[in-house]
Amino acid sequence: GQNIDQPTEMTATEGAIVQINCTYQTSGFNGLFWYQQHAGEAPTFLSYNVLDGLEEKGRFSSFLSRSKGYSYLLLKELQMKDSASYLCAVSPSNDYKLSFGAGTTVTVRA
Amino acid sequence: DAGVTQSPTHLIKTRGQHVTLRCSPISGHKSVSWYQQVLGQGPQFIFQYYEKEERGRGNFPDRFSARQFPNYSSELNVNALLLGDSALYLCASSLAPPGLAGEQYFGPGTRLTVT
Numbered sequence: 001g002q003n004i005d006q007p008t009e010m011t012a013t014e015g016a017i018v019q020i021n022c023t024y025q026t027s028g029f030n031g032l033f034w035y036q037q038h039a040g041e042a043p044t045f046l047s048y049n050v051l052d053g054l055e056e057k058g059r060f061s062s063f064l065s066r067s068k069g070y071s072y073l074l075l076k077e078l079q080m081k082d083s084a085s086y087l088c089a090v091s092p093s094n095d096y097k098l099s100f101g102a103g104t105t106v107t108v109r110a
Numbered sequence: 111d112a113g114v115t116q117s118p119t120h121l122i123k124t125r126g127q128h129v130t131l132r133c134s135p136i137s138g139h140k141s142v143s144w145y146q147q148v149l150g151q152g153p154q155f156i157f158q159y160y161e162k163e164e165r166g167r168g169n170f171p172d173r174f175s176a177r178q179f180p181n182y183s184s185e186l187n188v189n190a191l192l193l194g195d196s197a198l199y200l201c202a203s204s205l206a207p208p209g210l211a212g213e214q215y216f217g218p219g220t221r222l223t224v225t
């Protein structure tokens with residue numbers, strides 16, 4: 001089976017930085033995804049890591065360590081619109097489906 | 111270009127009834143996956159179809175079935191509805207074939223309420 005863990009909630013101040021950790025234990029590995037989901041809306045793609053290291057895309061960065069089964073999503077210069085749920089998802093090898101964590105609800109306060 | 115579309119947006123059904131949810135993928139995408147998302151949880155994989163064939167199935171009972179049509183649109187059918195089937199049903203399409211990880215684009219979902 002697949003086991004993906006991430007914190008339930010995080011709160012941060014506008015303009016600050018927040019790091020959302022994700023640990024996973026899966027039968028094989030074919031990439032790790034981060035999605036953002038606003039309440040009542042569909043998940044939208046943020047980042048994809050398949051090799052170890054840091055991927056940077058504007059204010060968002062994602063890191064992966066395959067040997068540790070660990071990833072994090074870094075949100076910089078937080079804005080109110082970043083208040084959302086952030087989903088960590090793993091694609092097991094030879095299997096196209098995504099296994100999602102329960103999501104981390106980030107609340108940005110003024 | 112249009113994104114992934116799903117219909118209906120909202121649906122209210124009674125226990126024991128049957129429901130059909132529909133999904134149209136992004137033009138050119140041949141992979142369609144279905145997910146169930148219960149409030150407060152991440153999406154759970156139900157089915158994956160590629161080139162009209164089932165390529166993966168999650169841990170859901172046989173009451174759940176799906177199919178993909180020649181135009182790559184897809185239907186998810188749920189029979190004998192239970193209260194626990196109340197959830198947001200998401201459809202996602204991708205350019206990547208099975209076995210290759212690729213970005214999945216999600217539709218807006220169908221909110222199913224079973225009373």
